[in-house]
Amino acid sequence: MKIFIIFLIFSTNLFSKFTFEELDLLRTYSDVDAKSIIQSGTSFCNNYFKKNFSSTELNYQNSFSCKFSKKRNRFYVYMLAIDKRDSNSLKEFCSDILSTWPDIYEHVDKKSLKFQKKDYLSGFYIENFFYDKVIDFSDNFDDDQRIISNEINNFILKNRDNFSNNNKENNLLIEKEIRKINKIYKKIISGTKTDLDILIDQILTDIVRYKIFVNDIVNFKSYSCNWMPGKNSVPYVKREKFSEFENI
Numbered sequence: 558m559k560i561f562i563i564f565l566i567f568s569t570n571l572f573s574k575f576t577f578e579e580l581d582l583l584r585t586y587s588d589v590d591a592k593s594i595i596q597s598g599t600s601f602c603n604n605y606f607k608k609n610f611s612s613t614e615l616n617y618q619n620s621f622s623c624k625f626s627k628k629r630n631r632f633y634v635y636m637l638a639i640d641k642r643d644s645n646s647l648k649e650f651c652s653d654i655l656s657t658w659p660d661i662y663e664h665v666d667k668k669s670l671k672f673q674k675k676d677y678l679s680g681f682y683i684e685n686f687f688y689d690k691v692i693d694f695s696d697n698f699d700d701d702q703r704i705i706s707n708e709i710n711n712f713i714l715k716n717r718d719n720f721s722n723n724n725k726e727n728n729l730l731i732e733k734e735i736r737k738i739n740k741i742y743k744k745i746i747s748g749t750k751t752d753l754d755i756l757i758d759q760i761l762t763d764i765v766r767y768k769i770f771v772n773d774i775v776n777f778k779s780y781s782c783n784w785m786p787g788k789n790s791v792p793y794v795k796r797e798k799f800s801e802f803e804n805i
Contacts, residue, residue, distance in 0.1 A: 578630075603623045631764050635770065637770040647771060647782065650771065665786055667788060762787075
């Protein structure tokens, strides 16, 4: 069964037709403990914005949040409840906000041609995870070896209750984790893309959307500005309340 699932996942005929939901389901057939790509990606994205941006440091009320919609098969990176009090166009207003977020702006602006992986989407690349976190390597051998050593020590500490009196079994468990983190290290440093990485790239290109919700105080109306990666930095504007989006 495991060999069949692996073949099915990477069949060239089906390669571009998978959704994350289907991919998660197929992976559980081969590994019941497989980490959900949807949950991992969404959680990491939200933690990224919470960790790296504080609303108290911004000139507006909110940083971005992240949400996967099973109904629409979309992954939204969105900002909500921004008040617009002037008479300038909504498109200009939203573009000005987006331009203060370089990573996101470069992802939507077709002129920038910078479509490399975005840090806030790193959680989807589960093969880069070691013990529920993405490891950042520096390409400095000594520093990276210290990172690896620290992560292994953290793994031992957090899993000490799982070790037995059998030192041979304990050593095998630790060696397995060392091989795992070294594999991640070599992949990241070399810039290698696995088949799963390529598939995830394709899915994300199709489903990622950016939104900014705007309360037009002058006209007492609510709108959203919307972008697709690599299409145009000028938003598509539509009448939309956050409450309408919240339940999709």
